[in-house]
Amino acid sequence: MNVLLYLVPMALALGLAGLAAFLWSMRAGQYDDLDGAAVRVLSDDDVGTP
Amino acid sequence: MSETLDLSMFVTRAADGIARMELAVDGVGCTSCIRKIENGLKEIPGIAGARLNFTDRRLAVDWREGELSAGGVIEALERIGYRAHPFRPQQAESDEALHARFLLKCLAVAGFAAMNVMLLSVSVWSGNVSDMTLETRDLFHWLSAAIALPAGAYAGRPFFRSAFQALRAGRTNMDVPISIGVVLALGMSLVETITHSEHAYFDSAIMLLFFLLCGRTLDHAMRRKTRAVAGNLAALKAEVAHRLDDSGEIVTVPAAALKPGDRLLVRPGKRVPADGIIVSGTTELDESLITGETARRTANAGSQVYAGSCSFSGAVTVKVTAAAGGSLIDEVQRLLDSAVLAKSKIVRLADRAAALYAPVVHLTAALTVIGWLIAGASAHDAIVTGIAVLIITCPCALALAIPAVQVVASGALFRSRIIINAGDAIERLANADTVVFDKTGTLTLPEARLDNAAMIPSDLLERAARLALSSHHPLAVAVARHAESRAPYDGVVEEPGRGVRAMIEDTEARLGSSEFCGVAGPSDAANGTSCIVFAHNGRSAVLSVRQTLRPDAKEIVRSLAALGLELHILSGDRSDAVAPVAEELGIRSWYAGLKPVEKITYLTKLKAAGRRVLMVGDGLNDAPALATAHVSLSPISAAEITQAQADAVFLGEPLSPVLDSILIARRARALMMQNLWVAVLYNAIAVPIAIAGGVTPLIAAAAMSGSSVIVTLNALRARRKTVPNETISTEIVRTPAIGHAA
Numbered sequence: 001m002n003v004l005l006y007l008v009p010m011a012l013a014l015g016l017a018g019l020a021a022f023l024w025s026m027r028a029g030q031y032d033d034l035d036g037a038a039v040r041v042l043s044d045d046d047v048g049t050p
Numbered sequence: 051m052s053e054t055l056d057l058s059m060f061v062t063r064a065a066d067g068i069a070r071m072e073l074a075v076d077g078v079g080c081t082s083c084i085r086k087i088e089n090g091l092k093e094i095p096g097i098a099g100a101r102l103n104f105t106d107r108r109l110a111v112d113w114r115e116g117e118l119s120a121g122g123v124i125e126a127l128e129r130i131g132y133r134a135h136p137f138r139p140q141q142a143e144s145d146e147a148l149h150a151r152f153l154l155k156c157l158a159v160a161g162f163a164a165m166n167v168m169l170l171s172v173s174v175w176s177g178n179v180s181d182m183t184l185e186t187r188d189l190f191h192w193l194s195a196a197i198a199l200p201a202g203a204y205a206g207r208p209f210f211r212s213a214f215q216a217l218r219a220g221r222t223n224m225d226v227p228i229s230i231g232v233v234l235a236l237g238m239s240l241v242e243t244i245t246h247s248e249h250a251y252f253d254s255a256i257m258l259l260f261f262l263l264c265g266r267t268l269d270h271a272m273r274r275k276t277r278a279v280a281g282n283l284a285a286l287k288a289e290v291a292h293r294l295d296d297s298g299e300i301v302t303v304p305a306a307a308l309k310p311g312d313r314l315l316v317r318p319g320k321r322v323p324a325d326g327i328i329v330s331g332t333t334e335l336d337e338s339l340i341t342g343e344t345a346r347r348t349a350n351a352g353s354q355v356y357a358g359s360c361s362f363s364g365a366v367t368v369k370v371t372a373a374a375g376g377s378l379i380d381e382v383q384r385l386l387d388s389a390v391l392a393k394s395k396i397v398r399l400a401d402r403a404a405a406l407y408a409p410v411v412h413l414t415a416a417l418t419v420i421g422w423l424i425a426g427a428s429a430h431d432a433i434v435t436g437i438a439v440l441i442i443t444c445p446c447a448l449a450l451a452i453p454a455v456q457v458v459a460s461g462a463l464f465r466s467r468i469i470i471n472a473g474d475a476i477e478r479l480a481n482a483d484t485v486v487f488d489k490t491g492t493l494t495l496p497e498a499r500l501d502n503a504a505m506i507p508s509d510l511l512e513r514a515a516r517l518a519l520s521s522h523h524p525l526a527v528a529v530a531r532h533a534e535s536r537a538p539y540d541g542v543v544e545e546p547g548r549g550v551r552a553m554i555e556d557t558e559a560r561l562g563s564s565e566f567c568g569v570a571g572p573s574d575a576a577n578g579t580s581c582i583v584f585a586h587n588g589r590s591a592v593l594s595v596r597q598t599l600r601p602d603a604k605e606i607v608r609s610l611a612a613l614g615l616e617l618h619i620l621s622g623d624r625s626d627a628v629a630p631v632a633e634e635l636g637i638r639s640w641y642a643g644l645k646p647v648e649k650i651t652y653l654t655k656l657k658a659a660g661r662r663v664l665m666v667g668d669g670l671n672d673a674p675a676l677a678t679a680h681v682s683l684s685p686i687s688a689a690e691i692t693q694a695q696a697d698a699v700f701l702g703e704p705l706s707p708v709l710d711s712i713l714i715a716r717r718a719r720a721l722m723m724q725n726l727w728v729a730v731l732y733n734a735i736a737v738p739i740a741i742a743g744g745v746t747p748l749i750a751a752a753a754m755s756g757s758s759v760i761v762t763l764n765a766l767r768a769r770r771k772t773v774p775n776e777t778i779s780t781e782i783v784r785t786p787a788i789g790h791a792a
Contacts, residue, residue: 019159
């Protein structure tokens, strides 16, 4: 059962990382304009003209 | 006389000279609009930044003060091709945004904890039937406790708070059994862990919180969305007022910025932006939005005028008063207060279910403990079984049963262009059995239409309509709808109160009163029809403008009658204006010339006869009646107070939302009842097992998530009502706004 010694902390760390990422993205305002984000990705404005 | 635009009430300033304003933008429908607006604005010198929120159609603009003014920003947008209206976020809206974040955070924590605890629990479940050592099981239980206890304390706050508030007020709601269930499940599991027992219920408690938070978050998001649309509509409708300064200069200000004592100039064809008294000038007032009366009232110096009435013939100066002193508004307000008080007594289905549910559950748990003690079980075993009953009955499915349907149904209503104000309106709409209509602005269109277009030679009509484009007079606006070419003629002169004239093909054309055109014509007919004359090159035509029915009124009224609803018309207008409408629609029960209090009396009589009334109305005089009725609807063109009283507001010209709302609501109510029965059925199966002491954590988890998923999937069926897939934003464009900023 020694495998638990690193598997359990690893599982928890992964979960916490996901939680932290979600909280960060929410604080950064990524959920304020969901429809806008969906259509902005199609815009080519950020691509430099060749 | 110069005019300046004062928008300072909408602008917020940062320390570094950057000013910021939020605008509700009209006509944003597609992706390219984002680029057009943002890039178009950023090219303008002085603009520091622009960001369009495509979800709620709002634009935040930052600009360097001194280089640009707020009015300049709006002008720039207009040049790009969008009409924008300054917007002041309401306190309620920012509070809700904060609450939405709070719920999301709780949901994220609960989700994280549920996943990880379940990971440990599944190991324990499979370990219990295989070769897991006791030490490992204890370790896993302690790990679960370390995750679940803080997560439960954090993510359970929305429920604990609400339950605490309810208990302090001496009431009980659905959150009380939820909170008790969660706290007991966590507490018992901790005790079981300390005593090295086989079972712990950490996963059940956390999963319960996760499911319920999903429901809460969705419910809240739906409500925020409808509120944002309502806020935008209010901004798009926002009226401007022409305030006279002490020096006699005209300043254009938002109507919301007016104070008592201000003097206003109200031009012909414009709406009166605030209640007041006429200081100078004479005009004819169209007060159909206030009283439902379509005949115009002559008002001169000293007359009281009400916000929302439309000045027809002359320019007047109005002194703003705070609504005071036995006026119509006061009476409406007084009637409203008493009606709102009476309405709060209607108990929501969810609360009724909760009131029935909580005592039964707690009694069952208590009886279980007593029963096991009598049967000779140890105190520990009896209490553990009792708590298991509480956990298994914790109303997960029940708490989701109604909100889940409400969320889906209000989405369906939203697509039918109905915006719900009150959460429980759906339940009340569903059991309405009588519909009472107001006439003016509800069965008829809010603005007048040309009645005899088919009888006028088309070339003459086209010229009249193009000439009418240059006037803001309500009659001219009705005529201008028929213009095929939207280009107005050059050199049009408007003579206030008389008409407009211009040179067309080198001869003078006139549109206006019969004297103005020099043609003998009929004066205004009695039944609410106004006549104007167009004369050009020796030919002339009499155009009659009147209130017309909403385009689909006849079919909708027939369908409503076919649904078994009893129909009435209560109007403040004269009987010779109401009778033809009632006859055309085939509504036999109609009353004309009613005052607000008489409408209420009639509704109270219906209520006493056991009818549940859906009131549909738009006038200020309807506001108390809307509040009195069991449930109420109002078109978006309604007076502001009236809209605030209505349970739901519908957009657009057709009357079909009235029918749709009832159909969707009835379907939703049927699903709510189904869901409640699913929850009852689930309990009927699970509770005996729990009382018998046979609930293992595995059964608890499976039963709980199973019932929640069934209830949620069932709720999704409320979507199924085919409606034209038209977005609400295009509707906003077509909704006639009252008194747009010029």
